[in-house]
């Protein structure tokens with residue numbers, strides 16, 4: 001940690017660009033791997049320590065540092081990391097351990113921390129480090145170094161120190177991960193320049209247009225199910241595996257079971273989903289759960305063993321971009337499909353399968369098949385032009401998405417709340433319910449979208465005139481108004497007394513023409529559960 005701490009300290013007090021370039025360049029030349037790689041990641045903003053949050057540092061401060069002293073000192077010093085590093089109380093007795101305090105060891109430990117371990121480990125490091133090293137550690141932990149170094153400056157320093165072209169560094173940058181072993185090997189003449197096609201970089205996805213009032217000739221288009229998961233690009237190159245999201249974000253760490261199972265060099269395109277209950281034979285392929293299950297795995301930084309067991313992920317593949325380093329994107333879909341099937345045969349069937357094709361001799365047949373699809377993991381149909389190359393972005397006529405028609409139910413309005421923003425003075429968020437067999441109304445969903453400004457005002461007035469009780473901001477209303485609610489699907493939910501929850505509910509119509517007693521029964525919704 002010492003050398004990196006010294007570097008940061010000097011950078012803070014150095015104004016001149018050339019002096020900064022030299023400081024960083026010298027550091028990168030003199031420091032061994034993997035420390036210099038982690039330092040470069042920190043300087044370029046590429047260091048990700050998921051378990052460390054500003055709140056954690058605040059909590060540590062509250063526990064270990066006199067808060068009055070902290071706030072007074074911070075007013076004077078102006079920087080939380082520096083303040084904490086200066087006033088962190090050195091414990092009377094630091095137990096002897098073989099804690100490795102090299103930069104690489106510290107960063108690698110911090111990257112693998114669970115959230116519950118984080119406070120203890122961070123405190124243990126702070127107890128053992130010197131003030132300037134603590135400063136370096138806290139700077140890394142809080143994400144932004146703020147030492148007056150941009151990512152470009154750090155890369156320029158690297159390029160100048162090793163006689164490389166900075167643009168060549170940029171070119172390979174997105175395909176390499178810290179601590180950048182291949183980059184340093186190349187910089188020191190020990191290895192070749194990492195080649196883009198041999199790197200686990202993200203390539204733009206091919207996207208679809210919505211099918212609107214078009215009927216296509218099934219001789220020209222192949223049909224597949226539109227699976228309700230998230231788009232994923234699987235890349236294995238240069239010995240590394242990466243999973244990228246629709247937006248190109250690296251989501252590898254969120255799905256370790258998929259990443260470790262993908263070890264064949266190539267780039268594949270597919271839908272990331274969670275396995276479903278084995279609800280008997282699944283006619284469309286292996287059983288997948290509804291999006292609701294996948295949601296449990298999204299946006300989580302740490303993946304617990306329980307998550308992996310309860311919501312195991314797999315990928316339903318539908319395209320191939322590279323086989324090894326061979327770029328297949330120019331091939332027509334039919335050929336890519338064959339290559340995909342051959343490629344997929346090498347993969348673990350527990351984690352990968354190939355999206356099945358829908359056999360429909362003409363469009364009318366396809367229409368009927370689509371209308372009959374009731375699987376929770378299906379969102380509609382995709383149509384892909386058989387002779388089309390894999391083209392990045394959305395191009396008319398190549399891929400179409402044809403979503404399932406939304407489902408609807410007539411529900412009775414039960415509660416209303418004020419909305420947000422422009423709607424904050426209107427009762428515009430509604431909870432509605434359906435009848436049980438015993439004649440009880442149970443809430444089945446909440447919606448606020450789908451109404452016009454006129455309707456918004458009308459509903460606001462209606463709510464105010466039909467309130468039967470108030471619970472804080474919520475008004476319970478007379479059970480007399482019916483909404484036709486549209487939604488994408490229904491799943492069972494332990495969180496609601498009704499046992500059901502709607503996906504994407506929106507108000508399709510206000511049904512002043514329908515008596516509340518004739519609204520739908522819960523049983524009707526239960527039958528739609530997928």
Ligand SMILES: Nc1ncnc2c1ncn2[C@@H]1O[C@H](COP(=O)(O)OP(=O)(O)OP(=O)(O)O)[C@@H](O)[C@H]1O
Nearest residue numbers: 206207208224225226227230231271318355382401
């Ligand atoms: N068999 C499939 N082939 C291609 N895409 C599929 C398939 N099954 C599901 N999808 C999903 O459908 C989306 C296709 O629609 P589009 O290209 O417009 O992307 P999108 O903007 O993410 O769409 P949406 O939000 O409507 O799913 C893909 O992003 C992908 O996640």
